[in-house]
Amino acid sequence: MKKKSTIRKILNYIKKYRWLMLLSILLAALTVVLTLYVPILVGKAIDCIVAPGKVNFSILGYLLIQIAIAAALTALFQWIMNMINNRVTYHVVRDIRADAFRKIQILPLKLLDAHQSGEIISRVIADVDQFADGLLMGFTQLFSGIVTILVTLVFMLFINVKITLVVVLLTPVSLFVANFVAKHTYQMFRSQSEIRAEQTAFIDEMVGNQKVVQAFSREDETLKLFDEINERLEKSSLKAIFYSSLTNPSTRFVNSLVYAGVGLFGALAALNGNLSVGGLTSFLSYANQYTKPFNEISGVVTELQNALACAARIFELIEETPQIPEPENPCVLQNVKGRLSLRDVSFSYVPERKLIEHFNLAVQPGQRIAIVGPTGCGKTTLINLLMRFYDVTGGSIVLEGEDIRNVTRKSLRQSYGMVLQETWLKSGTIRDNIKMGAPEASDEAMVEAAKASHAHSFIKRLPKGYDTEISDDGGSLSQGQKQLLCIARVMLNKPPMLILDEATSSIDTRTELKIQDAFARLMQGRTSFIVAHRLSTIQNADKILVMKDGNIVEQGSHTELIEKNGFYAKLYNSQFEV
Structure with a gap:
């Protein structure tokens, strides 16, 4: 429930940049379509090479020019899309930081007194940086991945419906694995973020009072305290990273099964004359293109858990109860005498x-x-x-x-x-x-x-x-x-x-x-x-x-x-x- 609330708050910040986001999605779609169009051209080019001495060079040359143009446009669209994604991400981060700092200005002193300054700094700096990394990866890979999956399915259906069904039936296994890991890593990343804030606060306190530490010969005790926090952060980080890292090899294993299934059924179809060698090459390329986003999305989902955990902490600060507001028509003191x-x-x-x-x-x-x-x-x-x-x-x-x-x-x-x-x-x-x-x-x-x-x-x-x-x-x-x-x-x-x-x-x-x-x-x-x-x-x-x-x-x-x-x-x- 808290995760959904955090996502809604993030979307509210993104909302003002919705036209840039729509342009980014459009460019992602164009990039994917061009990327997936290339295997069709490659398949046709392979079919132009029938046997030694039987090569249709005129059509092959025309296809190679088309491949070069498609690759150039893909690179251009991808560059513009990445530039837009960077712009949106860092504008959102700027807005969140500005709101957080603005909130600090109107927070009651009793709340600031109750928190270490280093812990608040960690939320505004480190947590927002972590959130930015996850958001940028989400924009860059999530949109492209989803569009790639949908468009690839359409292309594969045009080539062979039966083999496409094999791919679709094996897909839910990959989604199940990614979802299972994502649910179990959110709390781990939140714990990691909290301990990191504790460490930042401790370092800030010790550096600011180093004279006192040395005056009372507390260097060894300070190191022990730091090591204890550091060890907790190490354990928390290792646990979060280990469980989140299971996603990629698990989905890759499932994707390998998909690729093997496509290769087997495609080879049988080619032997029966239902699919050309060029068509099989295109289909294998599509199967690889189709499964690749699942690997990327699984990595994005893992990174997003960290981003959401950090975002939740910064939103807690932004939503803290401010100091008692001034009345609607407050009095402005003038000519104060001191009564x-x-x-x-x-x-x-x-x-x-x-x-x-x-x-x-x-x-x-x-x-x-x-x-x-x-x-x-x-x-x-x-x-x-x-x-x-x-x-x-x-x-x-x-x-x-x-x-x-x-x-x-x-x-x-x-x-x-x-x-x-x-x-x-x-x-x-x-x-x-x-x-x-x-x-x-x-x-x-x-x-x-x-x-x-x-x-x-x-x-x-x-x-x-x-x-x-x-x-x-x-x-x-x-x-x-x-x-x-x-x-x-x-x-x-x-x-x-x-x-x-x-x-x-x-x-x-x-x-x-x-x-x-x-x-x-x-x-x-x-x-x-x-x-x-x-x-x-x-x-x-x-x-x-x-x-x-x-x-x-x-x-x-x-x-x-x-x-x-x-x-x-x-x-x-x-x-x-x-």
Whole structure:
């Protein structure tokens, strides 16, 4: 049932190229007709050679010219057909990849968090490549094979009906063998595809964290884990390939029986005068032509099982439930001042494990809100809710009088400038990375932002300055330098609200003091949320929220909270304990 559903989805993608497919089928039919016409000409040419000295050279020469023309046209039509098939295949693959990548852009973060990035990459790259190979083989050989079988039957019926019946009666055995193997190999190929994705995810994880692996001397354990996955992939692949490879020799055996039957009955017919020697030659050629597609189709069926298994996995990704769509007439936030309130907000990543419950908070424009607390108390989760990376499971978050679920995600996220502990850069120049949020900004404004973030000095020391190319991992840049670029990006964008999640965690103390001063100027008049573990950095906040187990247990200014001598005071004083 699942296989039929996958086939229907593939056909929906092919549907827009139906005219090209019809042209391909027409060319396949012409190619087959010309290919099968050649044996008739060869048979006639043989009949022109009766005995030594009895050769009709005039007719033989004419037949040889016809054979040459037919062969040339066959080659031309086949070339055009293959070109069309390639075009359709790679257009379909392009469409599927585009849909998959488009879907990734609107998938909820909780789904992406639940899957390894390497596994998703494997679906979009490796599985689609495998699908393309099967689809191309299907177009190239399946159509030609089916047309060859049908047209060959017609040609054989014209030559001799009885011998044709012998061929037809033995054919179902070949079909039965191919069908039996196809049914049993689909699950094997699906298993192979899943283990391949697991291996891709593992390699991606290990290569990305090779420093950690070496730092903890985990090379041997990592190799053992890789070998275990590799062995499972080997067993799965061998099993799938072994069973699928039974198709070809099985059908070849049946086809040999067909050929032998045609040779036997044809020879008897020729001895009885019911068939000429040239006619027998043509019939044997047709019998070979007739059985050949069964070998090809059996190989195609095997490859298609792999293609369908891979297609099923990519369609699972494409059909994943997207993030909650925006309302029909969403509000577009404008002139954001930073008036925000969280009203009875509840949220949990897993329903059975509560995290934030009945959370209330009112923020006035221009306030600096610091969020502190032990690891896992919900600080970063709160930021994810403000940005609507996750939706609240209870209550509401209201910005400028609008529930953020009723505003466009774009206008909501453009209202915030984020600098996180984990830096994110893209492949491109330093200039591209700083201007990511404000591509229309002038170079002068970019340089000013870089100077404000104290990134300008190290950028000028790079080989090409602001035009230096970097990779997505920052290349030779230090963690601190990467963070300075992220800070420069926000300073250039000048959003009405700021989120600083351990924004200076990778920067040296001297530079941090300068950055704190730059941030202080940037935060003037802007509502700011500051997540910090070093409590000394948030003493000037207007309000400090002390979180524990998803709840605000204390709130107030630094001085007020120290005087209370509560949970915050313990956290603050613990930093200075020896």
